[in-house]
Amino acid sequence: MSKGVARSTAEPQGLSRWWLRGHSLLVFVFFYAPIVVLFVFSFNDSNAVGNWKGFTLGWYEAFLDNQNVHESIWISVKVCLFSTVIAVVLGTASALALERFRWWGQKAFDAVLYLPIIIPDVTMAVMMLVFFGETAHWFNVIPGVDLTSGLEKLVLSHVAFNISFVSVVVRARLANLDASMEEAAADLYANRWQAFRRVTLPQIMPGVLGGALLAITISLDDVVVSSFVAAVGATPISVYVFGMLRKGVSPLVNSVSVVMLTASISLVLASLVFSRATGSEREERLKT
Amino acid sequence: MHDTTDGPRPAVELQGVVKRFGDRSGTEVTAVDDLDLRIADGEFFSLLGPSGCGKTTTLRMIAGLELPTAGSIRIHGEEMGLRPPNRRPVNTVFQNYALFPHMTVAKNIGFGLEMRKVPTGDRAELIDWAIQLVEMGALAHRKPGQLSGGQQQRVALARALVNRPEVLLLDEPLGALDLKLRQQMQHELKTLQREVGITFVYVTHDQEEAVTMSDRIGVMHDGRLLQVDTPEAIYERPTTRFVADFIGQSNFLEATVASADEVVLANGQRLRLSSDSPSGEAVAVTVRPERLTVHRRGEAPAGLHHLEGRVETVTYLGNAIVYGIGIDWMHLDVRCPATLAVERRDVGDEVTVSFEPRHAAVVTG
Ligand SMILES: Nc1ncnc2c1ncn2[C@@H]1O[C@H](COP(=O)(O)OP(=O)(O)O)[C@@H](O)[C@H]1O
Ligand SMILES: [Mg+2]
Numbered sequence: 087m088s089k090g091v092a093r094s095t096a097e098p099q100g101l102s103r104w105w106l107r108g109h110s111l112l113v114f115v116f117f118y119a120p121i122v123v124l125f126v127f128s129f130n131d132s133n134a135v136g137n138w139k140g141f142t143l144g145w146y147e148a149f150l151d152n153q154n155v156h157e158s159i160w161i162s163v164k165v166c167l168f169s170t171v172i173a174v175v176l177g178t179a180s181a182l183a184l185e186r187f188r189w190w191g192q193k194a195f196d197a198v199l200y201l202p203i204i205i206p207d208v209t210m211a212v213m214m215l216v217f218f219g220e221t222a223h224w225f226n227v228i229p230g231v232d233l234t235s236g237l238e239k240l241v242l243s244h245v246a247f248n249i250s251f252v253s254v255v256v257r258a259r260l261a262n263l264d265a266s267m268e269e270a271a272a273d274l275y276a277n278r279w280q281a282f283r284r285v286t287l288p289q290i291m292p293g294v295l296g297g298a299l300l301a302i303t304i305s306l307d308d309v310v311v312s313s314f315v316a317a318v319g320a321t322p323i324s325v326y327v328f329g330m331l332r333k334g335v336s337p338l339v340n341s342v343s344v345v346m347l348t349a350s351i352s353l354v355l356a357s358l359v360f361s362r363a364t365g366s367e368r369e370e371r372l373k374t
Numbered sequence: 375m376h377d378t379t380d381g382p383r384p385a386v387e388l389q390g391v392v393k394r395f396g397d398r399s400g401t402e403v404t405a406v407d408d409l410d411l412r413i414a415d416g417e418f419f420s421l422l423g424p425s426g427c428g429k430t431t432t433l434r435m436i437a438g439l440e441l442p443t444a445g446s447i448r449i450h451g452e453e454m455g456l457r458p459p460n461r462r463p464v465n466t467v468f469q470n471y472a473l474f475p476h477m478t479v480a481k482n483i484g485f486g487l488e489m490r491k492v493p494t495g496d497r498a499e500l501i502d503w504a505i506q507l508v509e510m511g512a513l514a515h516r517k518p519g520q521l522s523g524g525q526q527q528r529v530a531l532a533r534a535l536v537n538r539p540e541v542l543l544l545d546e547p548l549g550a551l552d553l554k555l556r557q558q559m560q561h562e563l564k565t566l567q568r569e570v571g572i573t574f575v576y577v578t579h580d581q582e583e584a585v586t587m588s589d590r591i592g593v594m595h596d597g598r599l600l601q602v603d604t605p606e607a608i609y610e611r612p613t614t615r616f617v618a619d620f621i622g623q624s625n626f627l628e629a630t631v632a633s634a635d636e637v638v639l640a641n642g643q644r645l646r647l648s649s650d651s652p653s654g655e656a657v658a659v660t661v662r663p664e665r666l667t668v669h670r671r672g673e674a675p676a677g678l679h680h681l682e683g684r685v686e687t688v689t690y691l692g693n694a695i696v697y698g699i700g701i702d703w704m705h706l707d708v709r710c711p712a713t714l715a716v717e718r719r720d721v722g723d724e725v726t727v728s729f730e731p732r733h734a735a736v737v738t739g
Contacts, residue, residue, distance in 0.1 A: 269439050270472035272459040274486035274533070284485075288476045 128340035145341035158326035169244035177252025202247040211314035236320030252297035259293025384412040385573040391445030405431040407597035420584040423594035465534035473518035504536035626658040649736035663709035665733035671724040678728040
């Protein structure tokens with residue numbers, strides 16, 4: 087035990103200081119070295135990924151020219167947007183149902199809702215595959231729905247696992263929200279919908295947006311489930327990149343990955359800026 | 375429980391209201407048990423009782439936030455039945471205020487008007503009126519998080535009053551405030567209630583608060599309404615031991631009813647006191663400490679009830695002296711004004727304690 091125990095926020099002294107520095111450095115290298123390598127080699131003028139042959143923007147040109155990549159990205163964006171919107175609505179609704187009401191079968195629903203978080207992706211993927219294989223033709227009875235097309239299947243399966251994540255995040259927020267707030271709204275002549283819209287939703291909004299961001303990320307990330315349910319003409323970019331690797335590694339993978347990385351970093355930065363903004367608003371509220 | 379309020383249409387009328395809560399293990403809690411109550415129009419009515427006696431549950435049933443297990447609730451003669459809270463002509467000031475943190479003071483106050491689709495012009499006028507009423511004009515654009523407890527309390531009050539409800543329900547609205555502010559707000563609330571003429575149903579566990587503010591008080595215990603009366607009647611003529619004990623301090627002399635106008639104390643002494651209880655029933659005679667007088671043994675005036683005892687303790691309180699007197703089977707507290715005119719007693723003095731018959735009440739329970 088060093089004498090620094092009491093002052094836990096103080097600068098560490100002596101040897102432990104060097105340990106900490108070395109450790110942090112290692113962590114950074116561990117995290118960022120692969121990214122740097124990826125970034126550098128995406129400009130490598132060579133057909134092999136391995137050795138450096140000089141600078142080129144050729145792989146980015148190849149990326150821009152590749153029709154399949156564009157289509158896959160477009161599929162990913164569509165799947166991501168549709169599934170996120172649906173998952174956020176349903177996930178928020180189920181969070182409300184679990185947190186604010188008592189009903190028959192609630193405990194069972196509560197347990198089942200979180201299954202997608204714990205069961206392995208592969209299991210989920212096989213389930214989806216079998217499910218769509220057996221039942222797709224039933225859904226096709228509904229006008230305008232074509233589950234053989236792939237896009238709908240992707241959206242539905244992404245909704246299936248994202249509801250759980252959204253629900254967890256929103257529920258945490260809801261649990262901290264005093265139920266008497268909604269009672270006050272009802273007492274002041276608001277009906278159920280108005281109370282939700284005007285009082286509950288604004289206060290759980292950070293949770294809803296957080297859930298949405300999580301859903302977007304998970305949807306864009308997903309390879310396993312998507313590759314099981316994807317059909318010809320509906321291959322999301324993650325699955326496409328994975329497929330490219332199987333055919334043999336081409337540095338095109340690098341440039342595609344850098345673009346995807348840039349996109350996710352922008353997303354995270356945007357969410358940081360947003361939460362900073364709402365956070366400072368809250369701080370301002372607390373100041374008196 | 376009988377109730378003396380008359381008039382054809384009480385503001386609030388509860389009849390045989392019962393509320394049971396079931397928990398997961400299947401046991402049931404009876405929070406409110408067979409409550410009958412009529413609250414007159416324009417009255418300041420307090421529900422008083424210790425924590426957990428069912429006050430909040432009663433209030434929530436009137437507001438529609440809880441549905442009674444049995445019984446009927448009427449507001450100005452209209453049966454509330456299953457009507458949801460947003461369609462009842464009452465408003466509530468919640469115990470924790472429940473202000474909307476994402477709205478300004480003005481928006482909070484205007485919320486009810488907005489929900490009822492009051493035209494914007496009238497709305498602004500009413501909000502102004504309510505803000506002036508609670509003197510929050512300078513802070514209309516603040517959010518609740520930027521207000522002190524007392525200010526939040528005022529906003530909660532304005533938010534309810536702006537709707538001009540037929541009945542205003544208040545659940546321990548001053549509970550979170552410090553003593554000084556609480557006393558000031560008690561006074562303001564009472565004044566305000568007279569000004570707006572709205573029926574107040576006020577829940578509190580603070581007997582002093584209930585006594586100072588109310589036209590009538592209903593004392594609750596274990597889900598039951600024990601007594602409904604004016605503060606003075608509750609203090610002077612409690613009908614149960616619980617009420618006598620909860621409102622102020624009192625002495626209790628164990629006794630048995632001998633006849634309609636006589637009781638026998640535990641030492642065999644007979645007192646002429648009338649009671650409603652049947653002969654043979656165990657009761658207690660209750661007398662407030664300040665209604666007892668101490669005399670030198672044998673010097674007590676005739677016509678009063680007498681008890682003989684000996685001074686055991688003397689406590690000087692500045693404006694009063696409290697004598698602890700041992701009578702042969704129990705102990706009494708006597709409170710005397712500490713003026714120079716009143717002769718002092720010392721520990722060990724043999725004394726006679728007297729009280730007027732009208733200052734004693736026979737209580738059950
Ligand atoms: N929602 C509920 N579920 C179960 N029991 C409850 C509930 N609300 C109140 N109770 C019980 O009912 C009784 C009365 O509670 P309450 O009306 O809050 O009392 P008070 O406001 O007088 O302190 C208490 O025993 C309390 O535990
Ligand atoms: Mg209460």
